[in-house]
Amino acid sequence: MGGLGFKDIQTFNVALLAKLPWRMLTNPDCLLSRVMLGKYCHKASLLNVQLVKGASHGWTSILAGRDLLKAHLGRAVGDGTEIKVWHESWISTSTSVLPHGPLKEGDRDMFVSDLITRGSCDWNKELINKILPEFIEEILKLKPSKMELKILTFAAVATQDLDNNNTTTLSTFNWYKSVWSVPTAPKIQLFIWKAINGALPTGENLQKRGMMQNTLCVHCGLTETTEHLLLHCSFAKQVWKQMPLASPMDPDDFPSVASAAAAATSWLCLPPSGISGDIFSWVVWHLWVTRNQLVFEARPASADSTALKALMSARECIQAHEPPIKFLKNTQIRGRPDSIPTGTVACNTDASWRKEASDAGLAWIFDSSTALTASNGCKFQSGVASTLMAEGLAVREALCHALHVGISKIWLRSDCLSLINAISLVTKPMDLYGVLSDIERLYVSFDFCYFSFVAREENGPADSLSKVYLYHSVTSWV
Numbered sequence: 001m002g003g004l005g006f007k008d009i010q011t012f013n014v015a016l017l018a019k020l021p022w023r024m025l026t027n028p029d030c031l032l033s034r035v036m037l038g039k040y041c042h043k044a045s046l047l048n049v050q051l052v053k054g055a056s057h058g059w060t061s062i063l064a065g066r067d068l069l070k071a072h073l074g075r076a077v078g079d080g081t082e083i084k085v086w087h088e089s090w091i092s093t094s095t096s097v098l099p100h101g102p103l104k105e106g107d108r109d110m111f112v113s114d115l116i117t118r119g120s121c122d123w124n125k126e127l128i129n130k131i132l133p134e135f136i137e138e139i140l141k142l143k144p145s146k147m148e149l150k151i152l153t154f155a156a157v158a159t160q161d162l163d164n165n166n167t168t169t170l171s172t173f174n175w176y177k178s179v180w181s182v183p184t185a186p187k188i189q190l191f192i193w194k195a196i197n198g199a200l201p202t203g204e205n206l207q208k209r210g211m212m213q214n215t216l217c218v219h220c221g222l223t224e225t226t227e228h229l230l231l232h233c234s235f236a237k238q239v240w241k242q243m244p245l246a247s248p249m250d251p252d253d254f255p256s257v258a259s260a261a262a263a264a265t266s267w268l269c270l271p272p273s274g275i276s277g278d279i280f281s282w283v284v285w286h287l288w289v290t291r292n293q294l295v296f297e298a299r300p301a302s303a304d305s306t307a308l309k310a311l312m313s314a315r316e317c318i319q320a321h322e323p324p325i326k327f328l329k330n331t332q333i334r335g336r337p338d339s340i341p342t343g344t345v346a347c348n349t350d351a352s353w354r355k356e357a358s359d360a361g362l363a364w365i366f367d368s369s370t371a372l373t374a375s376n377g378c379k380f381q382s383g384v385a386s387t388l389m390a391e392g393l394a395v396r397e398a399l400c401h402a403l404h405v406g407i408s409k410i411w412l413r414s415d416c417l418s419l420i421n422a423i424s425l426v427t428k429p430m431d432l433y434g435v436l437s438d439i440e441r442l443y444v445s446f447d448f449c450y451f452s453f454v455a456r457e458e459n460g461p462a463d464s465l466s467k468v469y470l471y472h473s474v475t476s477w478v
């Protein structure tokens, strides 16, 4: 492609062709993808499928574009469960780097998630040192998704809890199918995710945190566990009984919310109900809403009205075909939100980063004027590649902590302008992919969540705290 503007037409054409497979990869639900993938990609994915004899001109062209694309594609590490260590470019976020051998027979089909220590979101340094020593520095700087990993952790724990005769052991539990792709509101997906992870502030969980008052089930007075509240309580059973399911379900068949969620993907509602989509998510959600109204506002609701609300929301959801909530529609780079709901907790975050050692101190401080038990937090983090990454990690920790202590409305302020900008981008920067995806998921679980920029001078306490933690290398929620 010369300086005079003459283009190498052949190259230019292939570049244009590459746009089609790119679209099919990034938007597998569009018509083009569905037709083409349905016809040609039964046995292999678009990236790996071979050109067959007699394929149409269109398909041949798409594959020509695909081959160009393939040479320049990389994977952003989310939780690493879908990326094969030796077959995909995932190590660098800027250039295409494929790991090369020597590789042992057993390692051939290893996934990136296998390089992460189970039960944490830290890389397994020993293992990486053993099989990919030349890339260890780059790899340690990638920060995998924490939420997906929590899911992995949970999968390991819960497998032991479930009965052997129960078909849903969590090693086979499909989070994507049973939670994230269920056609329901994003806040409800998050609610179910929390329920399965035992993270709802139920009586039992509050008791574990030392709160002893009113921890029994508001409906029947038994211990309020998540399973009790959503499945086994007599009140819940009455609600479930009214669901117009083609084959009735018995809540007692499900020892856990996870097993019910997995089974629910195949439940069908009888035609007159007008519900062709998911019903499970709406029932558990409204059980939770009814419980909260009773606990916090002393407003009782009958099982009938709870069931009715669940049915109506399920129907409305289908009719409205609601587009998913636009991520961070409230984000504004500077200044205050237009209106702040009462009970909003302000939170300042900051991070200090040491380039030489690639480590960082993260800090977040909740507004002390609120009566909530909110406290401050700080964390030492090693293997941090940039100051932007450090700031992102601080925001993620702050949001996790806020959810953990039951804050539902939060106004988060960072003095890192580029991070606040990155958060509002639809296309996330590759190096921050895992962290920003987590922030996005956390965002929808708040009733109100607002990010804004705060001048460094006004962020003094968080700044000092992060420095203290950087130099003392300890982690705690104080």
Ligand SMILES: [Zn+2]
Pocket (backbone or CB within 6 Å): 217, 218, 219, 220, 221, 222, 228, 229, 233, 234, 235
């Ligand atoms: Zn009960």
